[in-house]
Amino acid sequence: MxxxxxxxxxxxxxVLRQYVEHLGATALCAEDDETALRLFEQSRPDLILLDIAxxxxxxxxxxxxxxxxxxxxxxxxxxxxxxxxxxxxxxKGIAAGGDxxxxxxxxxxxLGAKIRTMQRLALMRTSLLSLTRKLDAAxxxxxxxSSSDSLTGIANRRYFEEAxxxxxRRARRHSNPVALLMCDIDFFKLFNDTYGHLAGDxxxxxxxxxxxxxxxxxxxxxxxxxxxxxxxxxxxxSIGGALMVxxxxxxxxxxxxxxxxxxxxxxxxxxxGIASAAPGFDNPPDDLILAANKALYRAKQEGxxxxxxxxxx
Numbered sequence: 001m002x003x004x005x006x007x008x009x010x011x012x013x014x015v016l017r018q019y020v021e022h023l024g025a026t027a028l029c030a031e032d033d034e035t036a037l038r039l040f041e042q043s044r045p046d047l048i049l050l051d052i053a054x055x056x057x058x059x060x061x062x063x064x065x066x067x068x069x070x071x072x073x074x075x076x077x078x079x080x081x082x083x084x085x086x087x088x089x090x091x092k093g094i095a096a097g098g099d100x101x102x103x104x105x106x107x108x109x110x111l112g113a114k115i116r117t118m119q120r121l122a123l124m125r126t127s128l129l130s131l132t133r134k135l136d137a138a139x140x141x142x143x144x145x146s147s148s149d150s151l152t153g154i155a156n157r158r159y160f161e162e163a164x165x166x167x168x169r170r171a172r173r174h175s176n177p178v179a180l181l182m183c184d185i186d187f188f189k190l191f192n193d194t195y196g197h198l199a200g201d202x203x204x205x206x207x208x209x210x211x212x213x214x215x216x217x218x219x220x221x222x223x224x225x226x227x228x229x230x231x232x233x234x235x236x237x238s239i240g241g242a243l244m245v246x247x248x249x250x251x252x253x254x255x256x257x258x259x260x261x262x263x264x265x266x267x268x269x270x271x272x273g274i275a276s277a278a279p280g281f282d283n284p285p286d287d288l289i290l291a292a293n294k295a296l297y298r299a300k301q302e303g304x305x306x307x308x309x310x311x312x313x
Contacts, residue, residue, distance in 0.1 A: 001025040001119070004045040006036040006062060007081070016049060019108045023115060033062050040066055045076065047118055049111075050098070052080040052089050060096040067097040075125060077118040081106065149224040151201055152208035160223035160231055164285045167221075167235050172279040179242035179276040181232040182292040183211060183249065186269045186304040188228035190262035203268060204228065206256055214248040231292075239276040239309055246272045246307045271299040275310035 003025045005016045010031065017027040028043055030036035040048070048066065052059040063078055070076065080093040080101040090101050099121075100114055147159035155163070164180070171178045185191070185207055192200040204224075211230055212222045221233040232249070234242055250270050258268035273296025277288050291310040299308035 001047070002028060002043055002045040003115070004028045004030065004036065004039055004043070004048045006030045006033075006048065006059065007051040008032065009051075012051070016106065016111075019106070019111050020049075022108065023112055025115070033058070033065075036062055037065055037069070040076075041069060046122070047115060048076055048078045050078055050080055052082045052086075052093050052098075052101075060092055063093065063096040063098055073129060075122070077122060079114055079118065149208075152205050152224050154208045154212055154230075155221060155223035157223065157225055160221065160225065160233070163221045163223070164233055164288070167233055168279045168285040168288075171235070172281070175278065176236045177238050177276050177278045178285075178288065179234040179237035179239065179245075179274060180288050180292040181234070181242060181246050181249070182225065182273045182289075182296040183230040183232065184271050184296055184300065185228040186265070186271055186300075187260065187263045191260050191268065194260070194262045203258055206258065207253060207268070207270070210252045210256055211249050214252045215245060220245075231289075234276075237276060239274065242274045242276050243307065243309065246274050250305070250307060265305055269305035271296060271304045272307045273297065273299050273310065274307065 001024070003020050005013055005020065005027055007013050007016065008031050013029050013031065017029055020027040025046075028039050028045055030039055036050075039045070050059045050062060059080060063080075066076060066078065077100070078098045080090065080098045082089050082093070082101050082103055084103050093101060099118065102110060102114060147155060149156040164178075167178055170176075185203070188200070188203075191203060195203075208222070208224060208230065211232065215222050215232050215234075217235075219235040223231050223233075225231040232245070234245060237245070250272060253268065253270040256268065260266065260268045263269065273292045273294065275288055275291035275295055277283065277291070279285070295308045295310040299306050302308065
């Protein structure tokens with residue numbers, strides 16, 4: 001344990017150093033503020049014994065500077081050393097960042113008790129910080145699990161609905177359009193019947209990865225909407241921009257070359273319905289989902305492996 005002792009009296013320093021070394025700690029001694037702050041920066045002591053006020057230096061200023069130099073999550077206990085009957089000094093010291101105090105003349109027994117108390121507090125704080133970090137990590141993992149589709153690893157339906165609602169409100173504030181792609185693997189039931197569910201799961205994973213790869217912007221949200229159905233939210237995107245992204249995705253699925261002998265195309269393909277809208281106060285995001293689904297239905301009715309845009313007519 002390293003203890004920084006700050007006192008402009010050499011005789012006081014000598015006594016305190018002896019006490020500290022009797023306790024088995026390493027003493028770092030400073031007679032002035034500049035030396036004290038330099039030793040703190042270089043050695044990062046475990047505790048500071050700080051004379052609160054002397055004619056040639058200001059312990060309050062040192063305490064404030066120490067607190068300013070500490071990095072996030074750091075805490076160095078500061079015990080002020082004060083003359084008797086100076087309650088005003090003690091109050092100012094605690095306000096400046098001090099944690100405890102001792103009255104002169106300093107007793108070795110009292111000093112040892114204070115140091116052990118601060119050690120226990122530091123250990124408890126370290127344990128609490130470690131537990132907090134573990135809880136934060138667990139919460140983040142819980143959020144990730146609750147918002148991800150367990151099979152494909154992309155966002156799930158719950159996350160999709162939250163993301164669309166957030167993007168819808170943002171677009172309404174800035175008068176921007178939001179586009180939505182609804183994608184469906186063609187003849188997927190026949191694929192499962194032909195190749196089995198394990199192959200079907202692998203197909204879903206590969207398709208999800210391909211859709212994500214071709215939705216390149218960080219603001220795009222790709223989610224598994226349900227079964228073999230996927231959704232892509234495109235922020236600030238017109239119908240023309242949505243068409244370009246949809247075409248990239250459709251070609252990307254074709255490039256996978258996943259065999260599908262039960263499909264008239266001979267391989268896995270994708271039908272895509274797209275819609276784009278500028279949010280207003282009288283059209284909820286569900287209207288966009290409904291429009292994209294209608295376009296998807298038309299793509300499937302017209303032969304599949306194609307893109308259709310929503311037509312209000």
